[in-house]
Amino acid sequence: MMDLSLLIIGEVIEVRGQKVRVKVYREKNTSSLNYNGQMLKNVSVGGFIRIRKGFLDIIGRIEGEYIVENNNINTKYCEKKDTVERVIEISVVGSINGNGKFVRGLSELPLVANYAYILTEEQVQKVFAFCNKEDPKIEVGNIIAYEKYKLELGVQNLFGSHIGIFGNTGSGKSNTLAKIYNELFNRYNKYENFKNNSKFILIDFNGEYSKSITKTNKKVYRLSTRKEKDKYPLNKEYLFQLEFWSIILEATEKTQQPFLKRAIRLFKNILDKNITEAIITQTQNIIMDIFNYKDKYNILRKYYKEIIFLGFKNTEDEVKKLFDVLTYNSTATNLYLDLPDKSYLNSEEKFYDETRVTNLIYSIKESNCRFDENINYWYLFELVCKIQYINELKKGYVIEDHIAPLIRRLDTRIPEIEKVFDINESFMDPLNIISLIDVNIYMKKIIPMIICKKEYDIHKEKKNNGILNIIIDEAHNILSKESQRESSVWKDYRLEVFEEIIKEGRKFGVFLTIASQRPSDISDTIISQLHNYFLHRLVNNEDIKAIGRTVSFLDNASYEMIPILPQGACIFTGIASNFPVLVQIDRVNKQLCPESDTIKLNELWTD
Structure with missing residues (x-):
């Protein structure tokens, strides 16, 4: 029988609502613990901890740590360092119920003197099990602080929702967008019902995704206002x-x-x-x-x-x-x-x-x-x-x-x-990428609105007709609430079109995915109506404030990490997860990755 006492790392010393403080035992102030031959990672900021209260396991996330001096110890008979105690601050995120399943939310609070434990591998798996074992899911990357675990997201909770992907240029948001849809198409491309019952429209302002996401069941429309290229089909009516x-x-x-x-x-x-x-x-x-x-x-x-x-x-x-x-x-x-x-x-x-x-x-x-x-x-x-x-x-x-x-x-x-645009009713593939890199600045606002409104109206009229997923990269180009190139009346109409889609689309099977480096430019109504968020590094104060103002799933610790996230890392939060998760998104296969990498100057300037 396993000795669970080996996993005890401290005890609760203070409970203030959702915030709990735990004193860590001096002998447990190491980076890892040996538990029955397994090396377990010890507690650290961003990690999780289990507090035992009777027969209930309360799960908390470590948001910070500090040291305090114990004045009850006589310094005359011990060294100064022995009077210092390590304290960690924890935010309760949920509990593991009698059935062994992690339940999100605050159902019960710990008591002072309850023991705090490090999580076993089995418990870590339960905490990060955001969907049932039998549910279809996709892998998006490694969970930071628990690198051996992949973040698995349920297909229903992720793609049956509105998604927001935000981050500065070079932070990895294009790779994230390509990754989640690459995983989706890899899983379902072989099914005829997927081809017949789904349509994905990707508005690509910078021409990055022409070779991305998938090689099959895809049509790329390279539109141009300068010369004759591809034309997007419109019904004569x-x-x-x-x-x-x-x-x-x-x-x-x-x-x-x-x-x-x-x-x-x-x-x-x-x-x-x-x-x-x-x-x-x-x-x-x-x-x-x-x-x-x-x-x-x-x-x-x-x-x-x-x-x-x-x-x-x-x-x-x-x-x-x-x-x-x-x-x-x-x-x-x-x-x-x-x-x-x-x-x-x-x-x-x-x-x-x-x-x-x-x-x-x-x-x-x-x-x-x-x-x-x-x-x-x-x-x-x-x-x-x-x-x-x-x-x-x-x-x-x-x-x-x-x-x-x-x-x-x-x-x-x-x-x-x-x-x-072409007046015909040609068959459209499941994935339709609309490249606007060769379209002038005025038409870049008009063309996406025509396409999105047309596809939304058609899909809304056909009930029980699968799903329509509208994906807009560099969404601030079309969803900006601040624009000097158009009248206020016309700007209001443009935003109302997309606000209707994001407010009412779900009931018709229409879902919106937006990616942008300037969330502060986008209507707060649109951002607040999203269900799942991939938040990459943002350094502009207005952008960070816009996220804090509109994203209800974000805790303070995660919010403060947004400006210092490394490239490719993001905070995932929303209805597809039980709590905000820091994840390093996997790189998409080189043949399918977006053409958005920073140019390598040394290779350009040397032989």
């Missing part, structure tokens, strides 16, 4: 959603969204008809109407040209001949041709009989429509918006200053959107 176009064009709620709603209605009507005939009719009517709304001609002239160029080929000559000379005289309130003879078109008959007008109308009818064969929905929508704008502006239904900024954004956003 998405083109008829006001919210979709509002995101792309940053439309204001009171003035621009109602205009967009009317343009979408016209867009849908044109698609339901013969597109070529509808565009010809709309364009001809606009040209024929120039005389009736001649007082708006100077404002609309550039838009007349744009809709003709957008809709038809081989009309440049006729457009130039008419619009380069057709002018409006605001004093005489008449249209005239700016030619040597100053030909005034002061009646409808003269305008409609003018050769340049009739030739343009004829060329529109006879030239090739750009949408005859392959319909480019993006440029068709731009054309429809400008037709709608001309029709409403000339009749005074809208104010130019309100809608003109939206039309100008069309000119820049449509070419960019056309390069990154």
